[in-house]
Amino acid sequence: MSTQQKHNFGAGPCILPISVMEKAASSVINWDGSGLSILEVSHRSAEFEEVVAKTQLLVRELLSVPEDYEVLFLQGGASTQFSMVPQNLLQASGNKKGAYLDTGYFAQKAIEQARHFGEVQIVASSREKGYNYIPDNYSLHHDAAYLHLTSNNTIEGTEIFEFRNFGVPLVCDMSSDIFSREIKVSDFDLIYAGAQKNMGPAGMTLVIIKKTLLTKIKYPLPAMYDYRTYAANNSMYNTPPVFSIYVSMLNLLWLKDQGGVSAIEKQNIKKAELLYEAIDKSEIFYGTADGGHRSRMNVTFQCRDKKHENGFLNYAQERGIVGTKGYRSVGGFRASLYNALPLFSVEFLVKTMAYYEKMQEMKNANQSQKIGA
Numbered sequence: 001m002s003t004q005q006k007h008n009f010g011a012g013p014c015i016l017p018i019s020v021m022e023k024a025a026s027s028v029i030n031w032d033g034s035g036l037s038i039l040e041v042s043h044r045s046a047e048f049e050e051v052v053a054k055t056q057l058l059v060r061e062l063l064s065v066p067e068d069y070e071v072l073f074l075q076g077g078a079s080t081q082f083s084m085v086p087q088n089l090l091q092a093s094g095n096k097k098g099a100y101l102d103t104g105y106f107a108q109k110a111i112e113q114a115r116h117f118g119e120v121q122i123v124a125s126s127r128e129k130g131y132n133y134i135p136d137n138y139s140l141h142h143d144a145a146y147l148h149l150t151s152n153n154t155i156e157g158t159e160i161f162e163f164r165n166f167g168v169p170l171v172c173d174m175s176s177d178i179f180s181r182e183i184k185v186s187d188f189d190l191i192y193a194g195a196q197k198n199m200g201p202a203g204m205t206l207v208i209i210k211k212t213l214l215t216k217i218k219y220p221l222p223a224m225y226d227y228r229t230y231a232a233n234n235s236m237y238n239t240p241p242v243f244s245i246y247v248s249m250l251n252l253l254w255l256k257d258q259g260g261v262s263a264i265e266k267q268n269i270k271k272a273e274l275l276y277e278a279i280d281k282s283e284i285f286y287g288t289a290d291g292g293h294r295s296r297m298n299v300t301f302q303c304r305d306k307k308h309e310n311g312f313l314n315y316a317q318e319r320g321i322v323g324t325k326g327y328r329s330v331g332g333f334r335a336s337l338y339n340a341l342p343l344f345s346v347e348f349l350v351k352t353m354a355y356y357e358k359m360q361e362m363k364n365a366n367q368s369q370k371i372g373a
């Protein structure tokens with residue numbers, strides 16, 4: 001392994017395949033023998049327009065995006081979508097409300113931003129239980145402009161596996177599980193995702209929006225905050241995030257080579273099962289998310305005795321395992337198992353957990369022997 005020596009379980013920006021990074025690195029110097037760096041090519045050149053077209057096509061192929069949806073590349077991260085969604089869909093919806101399912105930290109942030117543009121209805125929340133599950137027993141006000149969901153809660157480690165139809169536009173933040181499993185795009189009206197968790201490097205945001213939803217935006221908006229601008233200009237109204245789109249294209253090509261989303265989903269299930277099984281068997285660690293809602297992308301766990309928290313993090317780090325510290329507000333551990341993380345990294349983590357546990361047992365046995373003597 002020349003490019004990488006670490007097992008990267010970081011939550012984002014994510015691990016990318018080595019082959020993708022090597023190709024990206026060589027294109028920074030000389031892009032496909034053009035004598036130019038990918039960093040200095042005109043975004044209006046035919047060559048780069050082809051990159052955009054190819055990336056859009058790969059998104060369409062890999063997710064089976066129907067013809068009546070636009071595939072757009074924006075900037076500003078998923079966080080900008082927290083306000084763009086209500087700005088485009090709520091602000092001029094009359095007296096309608098933005099309906100939100102409160103499943104965690106990022107859902108909360110989306111709710112906060114929506115309040116700038118209209119009234120918000122929180123249809124259900126798992127806050128009182130530390131967001132360790134996905135509420136599914138809720139109904140919508142008849143005057144909801146849309147329902148907003150977060151399909152995978154990156155910090156809390158929960159994931160939605162079933163999407164119900166409420167007869168209103170369904171908007172979903174899929175930042176941390178897009179391309180990790182098969183979805184039916186037609187179940188949704190707007191999907192958005194920051195690229196840096198499964199699609200590519202930071203800097204680009206993917207938006208998949210139903211064309212009929214665009215026609216419902218009837219009022220003028222600042223150009224950069226208006227979905228119609230991106231649809232009308234093929235995501236090239238201004239300079240797009242050239243490098244991020246390019247590397248995303250490479251990464252999606254890699255995904256296609258792996259057999260596409262259905263093949264990677266099988267791998268992802270295998271990886272998650274292996275780790276959850278180890279956590280459930282452990283005397284030291286326990287999983288924090290509720291059984292049926294456990295995320296396959298971000299596995300959150302804690303230790304029963306807090307003294308092991310730094311102990312295990314240091315032990316893992318010494319063995320080349322990085323990125324397993326839980327989010328600052330949650331603590332404990334989080335292992336992110338994004339598409340490019342190989343199965344052997346998960347096997348290595350599981351072994352490391354078992355070694356650590358064995359070491360503790362031996363220490364305890366030693367101590368009780370001393371006490372006994």
Ligand SMILES: *Cc1c(COP(=O)(O)O)cnc(C)c1O
Nearest residue numbers: 077078079106154173175176194
């Ligand atoms: C990381 C993340 C975000 C924030 O993304 P940015 O691109 O950093 O703005 C939003 N939602 C979810 C689910 C995330 O995982």
